Amino acid sequence: MENIIKKTIEKLSKENRYIEIHFEETSPTIITYMGKELENITVSQSLKGNIRILENGNWFFYSFNKDIDSGIVEKVEKLIKTTTCIKGTSKIMSYKKVVDNIKTECKINPAEVTLEEKNNIIKKYNEMIINKNLISKSVYKDIYKKIYFANSEGSFITQEKTFTGFSVYAMIRSGTNVEQSFFSNAGYGGLELVKGFEKEVEEVIKNTLDLLKAESVEKGRYNVILDPRIAGVFAHEAFGHLSEADFIYENKGMLELMKIGKEFGVRELNIIDDGSIPQLAGYTPYDDEGVKTNRNYLIKDGFLSSRLHSRETAYKMGESLTGNARALDPLYKPIVRMTNTFIDKGNYKKDELFDILKDGIYCVDYIGGMTNLEMFTFTPARSYIIKNGKPVKLVKNAVLSGNVFETLRKIKAIGNDLMHFGTLGGCGKGGQSGLPVTVGAPHILLEDIIIG
Numbered sequence: 001m002e003n004i005i006k007k008t009i010e011k012l013s014k015e016n017r018y019i020e021i022h023f024e025e026t027s028p029t030i031i032t033y034m035g036k037e038l039e040n041i042t043v044s045q046s047l048k049g050n051i052r053i054l055e056n057g058n059w060f061f062y063s064f065n066k067d068i069d070s071g072i073v074e075k076v077e078k079l080i081k082t083t084t085c086i087k088g089t090s091k092i093m094s095y096k097k098v099v100d101n102i103k104t105e106c107k108i109n110p111a112e113v114t115l116e117e118k119n120n121i122i123k124k125y126n127e128m129i130i131n132k133n134l135i136s137k138s139v140y141k142d143i144y145k146k147i148y149f150a151n152s153e154g155s156f157i158t159q160e161k162t163f164t165g166f167s168v169y170a171m172i173r174s175g176t177n178v179e180q181s182f183f184s185n186a187g188y189g190g191l192e193l194v195k196g197f198e199k200e201v202e203e204v205i206k207n208t209l210d211l212l213k214a215e216s217v218e219k220g221r222y223n224v225i226l227d228p229r230i231a232g233v234f235a236h237e238a239f240g241h242l243s244e245a246d247f248i249y250e251n252k253g254m255l256e257l258m259k260i261g262k263e264f265g266v267r268e269l270n271i272i273d274d275g276s277i278p279q280l281a282g283y284t285p286y287d288d289e290g291v292k293t294n295r296n297y298l299i300k301d302g303f304l305s306s307r308l309h310s311r312e313t314a315y316k317m318g319e320s321l322t323g324n325a326r327a328l329d330p331l332y333k334p335i336v337r338m339t340n341t342f343i344d345k346g347n348y349k350k351d352e353l354f355d356i357l358k359d360g361i362y363c364v365d366y367i368g369g370m371t372n373l374e375m376f377t378f379t380p381a382r383s384y385i386i387k388n389g390k391p392v393k394l395v396k397n398a399v400l401s402g403n404v405f406e407t408l409r410k411i412k413a414i415g416n417d418l419m420h421f422g423t424l425g426g427c428g429k430g431g432q433s434g435l436p437v438t439v440g441a442p443h444i445l446l447e448d449i450i451i452g
Contacts, residue, residue, distance in 0.1 A: 002158075004068050005150045008051070011073045016055065018092065019152040022288060022330040023049040023068065028143040029110065031119055033126040035136055043115065048330040051076050057088030063331045092311035093321055095291055097154040102285045104161045104278070106190030110142035111162075113191055118142070121194055125168050125201045132205050135171040140194065141186070141424055155290045163187070163281070163436060166194045167424045168201055170208045179211040179396075180367070181381060184423035186436070187281045210394055211382060217398040219452045223360035224400070225353055225445050228419040230366045230380050232439030235271050236341045236427070237369065238376040238404040243273070243298045243306075244324070244336040244429075245313035257374065257405065262304045265408040268346045271299040273308060275323060275339030281422025282339035282437040284326065289334060293323035298341075299408075310336050328432040335430050342440030346414025353413055353445045354389040361451065362386050363398060377401040399452050410449065415442035 005021050012019050026046050032039040050063040051072065060083075062076045110118070118140055126138035142164040149157045165186020172179050181204045187193055226234065241247065248254050275284035275293030284293050289311050297305040309317070310325035313336060325334035354362075365381035383398040384391035420440035427437045 001148060002156065005148055006156070008068055008073060009150060009152055012051070012053070012076060013152055014055070017152070018054040020052040020289070021049065021068075021148070021150050022052070022327075023047075023148040024330050025146045026143060028141065029115065029118065031122050031140040033122065033136065033138040036130055038123075041115065041119065050330045052333070053080065054090060054092060055080060056086070057090050058083055058086060059088070059090055059333075061333050065331070090312055091315050093314040095153070095289075095311060095321060098157055098286070098290055098292065099155065100157050100286070102157070102159040102161070104188045104283070106162050106164075106192075108191035108195070109162070110164055110190050111144060118191070121191070122166055125166070125197070128198070128201050129168060129170045129205060132209070134205065134208060135173070137169040138167070139424060140166045142190075149286065149288070149290050151290055157286050157290055159285065161188055161283075162190060164190055164193045165281075165422065165424045166197075168204055170204050172208050172212055174212055177212065179208055181207040181211070182367075184425065186424050187279050187422040187438070188283045189279050207382060211396050214382070214394045214396045217361065217383060217395040217451060221448050222451050223357055223445070223447050224449045224451070225357055225360065225362045225386070225443055226441070227362070227364045227443060228417065228441045229421050229439070230363055230378065231441035231444045232342055232419075232421060233366045233369070234376070234378060235343045235441055236338060236437065236439045237371050237378070239271060239298070239408070240273065240338045240341045241371065241429070242374065242404070243308050244338070245307045245309045245317060245319075246336040248307060249313055249317050254373070258304060258307065260304055260306070263302055264299050264304055264405065265302045265411050266414075267302045268414050269299055269302045269408065269411055270297060270344040271341070272297055272344055273322070273324070273338050273341045277340050277420075280340045280420055280438040281426075282341070284323070284339045287323040287325045287334070288327045289325040291321050291323040291325065293339060296322045308336050308338065310334060326435060328435050332432050335432070337429060337435055338427060338437050340420065340438040340440065342418065342420060342438070343414065343442065343444065345416045345418035345442045348413050348415050350415050350417055350443050353415055353443050354386065356413055357386055357445060358389055360386050361395075361398060362391060363400065371404075374404045375402070376404055376407075401450050401452060407446065407449070410446045411444055412447050413445040415444065418442045
């Protein structure tokens with residue numbers, strides 16, 4: 001494969017032409033239960049690839065789902081000839097030649113585990129839910145990928161990655177009242193990310209049943225503690241997407257709002273995107289332009305520090321590369337995407353945050369929400385009324401809303417219990433939904449938050 005890719009680049013090489021080739025071999029296993037029924041077991045293999053070329057300021061993109069052959073070169077050349085009269089404006093930031101081979105490690109390699117054993121794991125979790133007379137959906141997934149990247153600058157990178165995870169969903173209906181809870185865990189590794197989660201499944205069952213009896217929260221303004229999961233989702237959805245440079249660089253209004261050096265919150269506030277953390281769902285040692293990922297401080301010590309870039313957006317904005325050009329798979333073009341995005345830990349213990357809060361609301365987990373530029377609404381899975389620093393009552397439907405920039409300034413204390421969360425789902429953008437990412441945060445205390 002390495003020789004085939006290199007020969008293809010040689011055949012397409014031309015002065016002032018930049019070439020990339022992506023090729024991916026995948027072997028997924030997916031098991032899905034709907035209620036008592038085994039809905040499907042899928043074991044498959046696929047080949048996908050693309051050739052991406054920058055010439056005369058124009059991008060050309062040709063994708064395929066078969067082995068690379070000589071006919072592909074002819075088709076790409078024909079594609080380029082159709083626009084020879086058009087001069088574009090695209091340019092890319094220069095980057096060094098990289099030759100590397102990456103392989104993720106699995107404590108329990110899915111390739112060495114029988115399909116029957118994988119099925120028994122997810123079947124057990126599913127039965128725990130249906131045995132409590134709840135509606136259920138349970139999914140197991142592992143996928144092995146061998147990824148090749150090469151470009152005309154001499155880079156050649158191979159990555160062997162195994163992504164494994166599961167999700168369980170429980171729902172109960174009583175008249176017009178419908179309640180739901182879910183849990184998912186996924187990342188780069190093996191069955192160690194799936195086995196031994198009975199306690200978490202029991203928690204899903206309990207939460208679903210408890211919510212059926214809970215009252216809706218009274219709307220108003222509250223001091224609020226966010227648990228690590230919903231705080232992490234807030235960092236990703238409400239702020240992370242605003243930091244993606246392909247969204248910012250042509251938007252004068254957002255450029256002014258997202259001006260480097262602008263103060264955004266307390267000095268303790270640090271929001272980070274870091275694709276180099278192994279095992280996490282957003283682990284991306286090299287992005288889909290062959291750029292090495294690293295720790296990028298979006299907010300550092302309360303001030304806007306950087307944003308996320310592809311090679312093209314970095315060139316256009318005159319800023320450093322961050323390694324955030326990602327595609328869902330080789331059938332899609334790379335766009336600027338997050339990896340592992342999180343609020344870094346602060347100085348407070350969890351109990352200290354509740355002592356400071358005294359009275360307010362504790363929001364736990366996450367079931368939905370939306371963002372519109374700097375405005376957001378988020379719905380925690382469940383919430384608790386807090387009196388004198390202690391939970392006294394479970395409530396539901398506590399929808400948080402506000403302006404992300406104002407909300408960041410309302411952060412008054414940050415816990416030291418940072419946690420990361422990866423799921424079988426993923427991030428959606430530009431028609432590419434389900435890209436693996438991780439969200440994370442410690443517990444966070446906010447003042448004067450609107451809850452409806």
